[in-house]
Amino acid sequence: MDRDSTLRVEKTTSLKAVVKKTYVLDTNVLLHDPTAVAAFKQHHVVIPMTVLEELDHIKDRRDKTVSREARIAIQMIDKVVDNASPQDIQAGVPVPGSTPEDVPRGTLAIYPDQRLIGDADVPYLDGTQDQANDNRIINVALSLQAENPAEFVCLVTKDINMRIKAKGSGLIHVEDYRRDRVLDDIDLLARGYEHVEGDFWSMISEVDTLREGNCTLHRIPRKSLPQAYPNMFVHDDQEFIAFVQRVDRDFVYLRCDSRDSLMHKRFWGLSPRNLEQAMAMSLLDNDSVDMTVMTGPAGSGKTLLALAYGLHAILEQNKYSKLIVARSTPPIAEDIGFLPGTEEEKMAPWLAAFDDNLEVLHGTDESCHGSITYVKERANIQFKSLNFMRGRSFNNAYIVIDEAQGLTQFQLKSVISRVGADSKIVVLGNLAQIDNKYISPLTSGLTYLVEKSKAYPHAGIMHVNGIVRSRLAAFAEENL
Incomplete structure (x- = not known):
């Protein structure tokens, strides 16, 4: 035996004691x-x-x-x-x-x-x-x-x-309390899609094609699309668009889509005005997606898309038995308990946006007011306050949570945990319009929900951009 080997000294590293704060x-x-x-x-x-x-x-x-x-x-x-x-x-x-x-x-x-x-x-x-x-x-x-x-x-x-x-x-x-902060910069928030400049396939080193049922999938290495997560879209400048069917440790499985077929999708007479709306509509219509989270600026069409799909799914496809629209009510003097009427009538001041969107969908009808009343009854549309949803379960329902940016992660969790069997929930919010003094875009429950659910195979995320209300609304959102 070499004498030097018997004198070898192992290098040791001293660990510092954890300082109790x-x-x-x-x-x-x-x-x-x-x-x-x-x-x-x-x-x-x-x-x-x-x-x-x-x-x-x-x-x-x-x-x-x-x-x-x-x-x-x-x-x-x-x-x-x-x-x-x-x-x-x-x-x-x-x-x-x-x-x-x-x-x-x-x-x-x-x-x-x-x-x-x-x-x-x-x-x-x-x-x-x-x-x-x-x-x-x-x-x-x-x-x-x-x-x-x-x-x-x-x-x-x-x-x-x-x-x-x-x-x-x-x-x-x-x-500040940072446990609920899941991002360092709100610009890093998942958007539900990734745009690749130029030609997508030029950056892919290898690809396999496989058949699963009626679906053809392209399998590419995970390293080629490291930020991929289930139910997101990938598109490039060459009219290519694909849907991430699933992701495992080594591979990403893509299902190629057609921009034309996405742009021609219609819900209750509503068709998309841009690609992001089209991708959002595809997520809403995906039966394997139990929760869709839509973020985006005011006027981007989030509420209109959610409502149009709800009417389509209930009245044309018979997927659900009721449409529940809910949002949080502010804890000020005009609490709904002081207002007359039923819970739906009490919630009317805070859910007027849904009536506005129903008018958009039925504005060309001969009797707009009669059509809206008829649709509300047939679709069994119920307006709820989030303050009174806890402790209940909603089965076979299509649920829309509006203005979710002002909720904490604890509040959103308690609401989503109420979703029962055979139900779908759609969460809407605009992180630029938070009116809770203790919540910022980085600590909003909506931000937390997006980041925590993006890897879940039965959740879909879409940032719907592009103001579709008017050129004045677009100017206000971008410059005021």
């Missing part, structure tokens, strides 16, 4: 994601008493959406601290499921901020009852930072002004 959560984080207490892995989560008080007030509000999430957040906290002593709750209780079994669990503590008093050494904000609760929550983070200057103490809030106040008060670490 402390995160102070604002109320809006728990309303945005009621399971947030388990989202910080092996770190220490602190919930100020003020947050619990705010959750207690919110859980009894008339606004069913936010009150439900407040109750779920309270129940999550209760599961963690249920059997712990007061001393343990203030020190930190292990959070079940926050980490894998072989990794130290994160901890959750309740901070009694009512005990905080003025301290010349700590730059506390005014925490009296006359001041906003935000100040008391910021003061908790300032206190923990002063007590543990060598540790990482961070305030997590979705309130932009609160983040500015906290930084201005001397808090070193302040962050």
